[in-house]
Amino acid sequence: MSGDTRRETDHQPGLRGGSECHEGHGEAAAASRPRLPPDLAEKEAEKLRQRFARISKAAGLYRTPQKRRLPFVALIILAFLAGFLAVLVQPHLPPTIVLRHYAAAPNCGLARLVKLAPARRGEPGYWPRHDADNDGIACEPVPSTNVD
Structure with missing residues (x-):
């Protein structure tokens, strides 16, 4: 063995191998390749784009920008319709109160933020999941534990 640890594939252009093989790679190889005229290069690029789109469509991966926005x-649209219907279902309350009631739904922090906490059963802002002790008052203030 002569101390040369390169593999046989290191000498073949186009295959990845040892660091000493640079044939067919890099800037020198790119400069030595014949360049296509601009109009032909555009045609080739368009062919590649069309082929890529055709293969992607066949695989179910291609979506047009309009389909991505849909x-x-x-x-x-559904969010606006849901908000509109929520206001229509509660005709006895002003729309701002109805919207605040639904804004208070996720947690007590939001109920306090929209000024609907604490809320009694039947009032806007009352949600049963916010009534931990089931006493009819949701988002009750926590008593302070200040010890003097």
Whole structure:
């Protein structure tokens, strides 16, 4: 063995191998390749784009920008419709109170933020999941434990 630890594939251009093999790689190789005329290069690029789109569509991976926006637009429309219907279902309350009531739904912190906590059963801002001890008062203030 002569101390040369390179593998046989290190000498083949186009295969990854040892650090001493640079044939066919890098800037020198790119400069030595014949360049395509701009119009032909554009045609080749367009062919590649079309082929990529065709393969992606066949695999179910290709979505046009309009199709990507569709779920977001549908979600926004549904949110507005839900808010509108929520206001219609509660005709005896002003719309601002109804919206504040639904804003208080996730947790007591938001109920306090929209000034609906603490809330008694039947009042706007009352949600049964916020009534921990089931006494009819949701988001009760926690008694302070200050010891003098």
